[in-house]
Amino acid sequence: MKIPLLVSTGILLVALLPCQECRALSKSPAAAPGALHQPDFFQQQQQQQQQQTLPVLLRMGEEYFLRLGNLNKRPVGSFPASSSSTSHLQPEAPASNFLRAAVQELQPLPERSLGSPEEGEAEGEAVEREKRSEEPPISLDLTFHLLREVLEMARAEQLAQQAHSNRKLMEIIGK
């Protein structure tokens, strides 16, 4: 009887008390090597508490980084083509830094051997690729209404071009 009580108390304490390792990670990405083994547990903590709207670390691919790019201020690659603002996501730079750092920790590191410059170049390329994948994907902020407008213009151009080709064909055949 006592043991289940102690276990449940321990779980409650861990759930409610602030997590030192998580704070360390949010401030300094390199400060907490223990976070390598903790991310799933951290997710569960966040889900249990009333939380900031952090995207859950479910995917490691570019889809995830797409969301990260939108968490901050309007991303560099996002082009507003309409007058209304389209950025309605909350800026959460510390969370995004933490999550980006956590992903870097979790991604399999390239195997290292001592001394080779070629290894260093390969590592550099891997880092470059990672940075590129972290960048928000370039997108256009166009409304559906404008998209339909340009689509109809393209359609009209296609019909006009087809009519021109047909007219030219008839002129040639008629000679």
Next chain:
Amino acid sequence: MPSAFQFQCHFILIFLAASKGETRYLEVRDAGEDEPFLLLSEDLKRELSAGQIYRRSLRCIDMLSIEGQFTFTADQPQLHCATFFIGEPEELITIDYDFVNIDCQGGDFLKVFDGWILKGEKFPSSLDHPLPTSQRYIDFCESGNIQRSIRSSQNVAMIFFRIHQPGNGFTITVKKTTNLFPCNVISQTPSGRFTMVIPHQHRNCSFSIIYPVVIKISDLILGHLNGLFLKKPSAGCAGVGDFVELLGGTGLDPSKMFPLADLCHSFHGSAQMKIGCDNTVLRMVSSGKHINRVTFEYHQLDLQEAENRKENSIEEFCFPSI
């Protein structure tokens, strides 16, 4: 036996005619004698093809649905430009770089995206496209010397470009090639008819209509092993490997849209639904074990039609957009 004898006689006659040179005579016969419109002379063909390449200049925000050669020249710094490409459902887009004069080191870029991306939402979605998002962008500044011809995986593509220096620009040639089994499609028109076939392929295919529509599914064939249901049909299509779902939403990405209906049993007849969303998607999920096929028609939903109900229709989901 008489038929075999006749076949032998015919064969002998053909052989004799060929040996006499009769067939060669047919080839050189003047076209004007019989069918003047079928066979054109070489001069006429040359005149017809001369100047057939369509050319025009590109705008900063543009859409192209025809083949041709297109040139963009910046008259002022243009920092946020994109061109959409769209073809018929059974076409793929090929973009060739003919001439590119941009300053990559100075911050210019020219990127081709395999699909459309709008407000961060992609079509096809990441679930339906074979490549990850980063590989769907082909950057000229990184791979322009290696890859000068880029082909899309579906009937839509787009390019993003930024040019700081007036006078700089690029020229591209757009061609279309045939896609035998179209998978991910954006419809050019608010009305049409299409048959989607997934032959023994483990893939998901979406047909997107960026208009409020009435969609009528007339024929659905979802192959099941030996024509029997291996699993007891349950509520919804959960657990069924092959099914069709109707999605509606306000964005481009089918994975972010609302499921409105799902169909996991074959039927012949019509099932109609009015969907007043900005984007309507019919998506087929295929396990690869069967040949799946769905035929449907669609036309634009107008306000009057939204008010009238018809038989075999389901309540409209999105409010009609004006």
